[in-house]
Amino acid sequence: MKDAHFIEGRAVPPGRPLDDTVFVLVGTSHPGNVGAAARAIKNMGFDTLRLVAPRYADVLKQPETLAFASGAEDVLQSAQVQSELTDAVKDCGLVVALSARVRDFGPPLRTPDWLPHLAQRSSEQGRRVAFVFGSERFGLSNADVYRCDALLSIPANPAYTSLNLAQAVQVIAWEWRKVVGLHAVQPAQAEVVAATAGEVQGMLAHVEQALLALEVLDPSAPRKLLPRLQRLASRAELTRDEVQILRGVCTAILRKVSPG
Numbered sequence: 690m691k692d693a694h695f696i697e698g699r700a701v702p703p704g705r706p707l708d709d710t711v712f713v714l715v716g717t718s719h720p721g722n723v724g725a726a727a728r729a730i731k732n733m734g735f736d737t738l739r740l741v742a743p744r745y746a747d748v749l750k751q752p753e754t755l756a757f758a759s760g761a762e763d764v765l766q767s768a769q770v771q772s773e774l775t776d777a778v779k780d781c782g783l784v785v786a787l788s789a790r791v792r793d794f795g796p797p798l799r800t801p802d803w804l805p806h807l808a809q810r811s812s813e814q815g816r817r818v819a820f821v822f823g824s825e826r827f828g829l830s831n832a833d834v835y836r837c838d839a840l841l842s843i844p845a846n847p848a849y850t851s852l853n854l855a856q857a858v859q860v861i862a863w864e865w866r867k868v869v870g871l872h873a874v875q876p877a878q879a880e881v882v883a884a885t886a887g888e889v890q891g892m893l894a895h896v897e898q899a900l901l902a903l904e905v906l907d908p909s910a911p912r913k914l915l916p917r918l919q920r921l922a923s924r925a926e927l928t929r930d931e932v933q934i935l936r937g938v939c940t941a942i943l944r945k946v947s948p949g
Contacts, residue, residue, distance in 0.1 A: 708734070708869060709817055712858060713777050715741040715833060716824035720748050724757030725855030726822075727764040733862035734869075738768040739777045746770075757855075774821065774833050779887025782816025783807065786837035787857060788829050789850050794916040795831070796840045796923065801864045807839070808868045814926060816883045820861050825854050835916045836890070838923040882929040889922050892932045892939075899939040902946040 712730050717723055717740060727738055740748065748754055749765045758765055771777040778784045785807070791798050811818050821837060823829035834840065843852060843860050852860070884892075896918060900906035906914055925931075 709737065710735050710865060710869075711737045711739060711778065711781055711817065711819040712862070713739045713741060713774070713819055713821045714743070714854070714858075715774060715821060715829060716743070716827070717748070717854065718744045718825050719854075720745065720751040720754040721757040722825065722854040723748050724754040724759070724761070724765070726858040727754075727758045727761040727768070729855055729859035730862045731761040731764050732859070733866040735862060735866075736764050736767065738764050740768060740770045741774050741777050742772055743770065774836055775887065775890050778819045778821070778836075779885060779890070780817060781819040781886045782814065782883045783811050783839070784819045784821060784837045784886050785839045785841050786829055786834045787820060787822045787841050787843070787861065788834060789842045789845075790828070791840065792831050792834050794913045794920065795834050796837055796920065798840045798842055800842060800844055801861075803839075803841070804864055804868045808865075810926070814881070814883045816926075817885070818865075819886070820858075820865070822854060822857060835919055836886075884927045884929045884932045888929060888932050889927060892927075892936050893918060893922060895936050895939040899942040899946075902943055 712726065712735065714723065714726060723740065723743070730736065730738060745751065749768055749770070754765065755762060769777070786796070807818065810816070820841070821829065821833065823833070841861070843857060845852060893915070897906065897915060900914075901908060927935075
């Protein structure tokens with residue numbers, strides 16, 4: 690069993706949002722990196738690993754993966770494989786992309802110094818955190834970065850900023866464990882339930898339908914309206930009730946525009 694962490698001097702059982710962090714690998718090519726990443730997060734007391742569209746469908750069982758996991762086979766056994774990032778983070782409330790490259794209309798770029806603030810927000814609001822890592826060769830696509838709430842960069846030599854994937858996972862898991870072990874926050878209020886990434890994405894899809902029906906959104910030239918709405922939703926830190934209110938508005942619009 691994991692040790693309890695402490696909030697305002699009181700022992701809190703493991704399994705709260707700060708300890709229940711998700712580490713997501715997107716488009717991973719090398720089995721060894723999957724195994725090493727599993728070992729890295731287990732070293733720091735985390736156990737939730739998810740893969741999105743890995744190069745090899747059986748990567749979790751390949752000999753190289755198991756060899757590099759070196760004692761973290763339980764993390765591999767419980768790992769999930771999804772075809773899309775949205776499915777891998779749908780139960781998370783704060784999704785952080787790892788990249789050194791800023792995108793137009795993408796989330797703001799942060800460094801590990803920002804992690805205590807992230808811990809404060811996630812624990813106060815009861816939001817599960819996910820850290821998303823891109824493939825070894827290409828990193829994360831713009832589309833995947835736009836689906837995230839923040840962009841995190843690991844400071845490195847400006848002349849050689851590329852880290853090995855498993856090393857990057859180790860650095861972030863270590864930095865996050867320091868925060869989880871030391872940060873003092875108030876637990877979330879039970880009556881306020883934070884919206885998950887999946888619920889927010891469902892709402893944004895509903896908003897898109899309403900905008901198309903109103904002809905506010907031109908599907909042939911969408912520009913950056915949808916990524917901007919994603920950023921707006923991230924900044925708003927919506928609750929589940931607020932998502933339902935907005936979806937109700939969208940439903941009313943669609944009924945009005947297209948009755949029957």
